[in-house]
Amino acid sequence: MQPGDVQDLLDRGCTVVVLSRGMRLRLRTMPETLKVLEDAGVEVHVEETTRAVALYNSLAETEAVGGLFHSTC
Template identity: 45%
Template sequence: MSSPEIASLSWGHMKVKGCASSYKDCKVWPGGSRAWDWRETGTDHYPGVQPADLEEILKKGVDILVIGRGMSEALQVPSSTLDYVRQQGVNVKVFQTEKAVREYNTLAGQGAKVGGVFHSTC
């Protein structure tokens, strides 16, 4: 099962190839995607991305996880969260969201088992 390409990104709007919905923030993994609702885990710009935000994707068997911190990189990614991902045996890459989407799409196009979480504002 391949990771779906992110077809478009603009401020507050993301579109995943093969999905009728559009997202403000999204999670993607081999074979699927969904909205990333921060309220589910109490996430905010600070302290940032929590392990609970990533568990669903890590359970999908990804080898690489790409995190998009927002257009202005306002979303923090604590070192404890990065450590958690690495302890699961997954390589993690963190970028400004536009760069993160490019990296994710490159990896997905190469057939990598890649997942991601992307914040499309701030």
């Protein structure tokens, strides 16, 4: 994932972001993307898609959470 991929989440005020790596862990997140989120003070979780969805659903009960999920790779 690239920095531009998370900008909408930041613009919407997310304080926590969950990023998926795909079902087979093939998707990668650029270090620059993680830096953008870190600089914004956002808590970041990078997980396999099934775990990412479960984590997102749990966090959504109490946090301003956003997520980017990929299930095909």
